[in-house]
Amino acid sequence: GENVEQHPSTLSVQEGDSAVIKCTYSDSASNYFPWYKQELGKRPQLIIDIRSNVGEKKDQRIAVTLNKTAKHFSLHITETQPEDSAVYFCAATSPSGTYKYIFGTGTRLKVLA
Amino acid sequence: GAVVSQHPSRVICKSGTSVKIECRSLDFQATTMFWYRQFPKQSLMLMATSNEGSKATYEQGVEKDKFLINHASLTLSTLTVTSAHPEDSSFYICSARAPLAGSYNEQFFGPGTRLTVL
Numbered sequence: 001g002e003n004v005e006q007h008p009s010t011l012s013v014q015e016g017d018s019a020v021i022k023c024t025y026s027d028s029a030s031n032y033f034p035w036y037k038q039e040l041g042k043r044p045q046l047i048i049d050i051r052s053n054v055g056e057k058k059d060q061r062i063a064v065t066l067n068k069t070a071k072h073f074s075l076h077i078t079e080t081q082p083e084d085s086a087v088y089f090c091a092a093t094s095p096s097g098t099y100k101y102i103f104g105t106g107t108r109l110k111v112l113a
Numbered sequence: 114g115a116v117v118s119q120h121p122s123r124v125i126c127k128s129g130t131s132v133k134i135e136c137r138s139l140d141f142q143a144t145t146m147f148w149y150r151q152f153p154k155q156s157l158m159l160m161a162t163s164n165e166g167s168k169a170t171y172e173q174g175v176e177k178d179k180f181l182i183n184h185a186s187l188t189l190s191t192l193t194v195t196s197a198h199p200e201d202s203s204f205y206i207c208s209a210r211a212p213l214a215g216s217y218n219e220q221f222f223g224p225g226t227r228l229t230v231l
Contacts, residue, residue, distance in 0.1 A: 032218035034220075046219065101208075103158075
């Protein structure tokens with residue numbers, strides 16, 4: 001079945017450094033890849049997304065890259081700040097059927113001041 | 114726009130009782146709603162997908178007789194945990210898909226319901 005792998009599971013960076021989180025998906029029909037930030041006890045918040053017809057997308061300090069051939073996509077956060085500390089989830093969805101999300105296992109990011 | 118609410122936000126119940134959780138799209142009509150369960154320090158696991166007026170589609174391993182889903186209108190879906198047991202304690206999150214709001218594939222998440230079964 002569909003599967004999304006996410007690495008690393010935990011990531012600690014110094015404030016101001018960059019953080020990169022990687023995901024690999026299995027369903028070649030997947031065409032939409034959102035990234036969510038979740039703080040403890042809260043709902044996931046969409047921070048950036050990318051469609052399969054685009055290779056890269058950037059929004060201020062956050063960027064996402066997609067390699068369809070290799071079936072992997074990555075989240076890049078530059079100039080990290082303590083408030084970036086949270087759990088980040090990638091997801092993949094395909095147009096077949098219900099457009100359901102398959103989530104990655106999550107990355108706990110800790111930005112050290 | 115594209116706001117999803119859930120009620121209650123927190124519920125504590127005794128083992129063997131049933132609990133109903135409501136998920137509402139406040140300012141849009143949701144063609145599809147999704148129910149997720151999230152255990153501590155784990156990812157969101159999709160339980161089922163529901164479309165208004167039709168039976169929910171459950172993911173493998175999710176008991177449809179235990180987790181009853183009703184999607185009575187384009188703005189309301191309910192999840193009933195029947196005969197709840199301590200192992201059902203979890204964070205339940207709904208989401209709604211609205212092709213006319215935001216990105217075509219985007220799901221909008223509710224704030225979640227923390228269920229604790231004693």
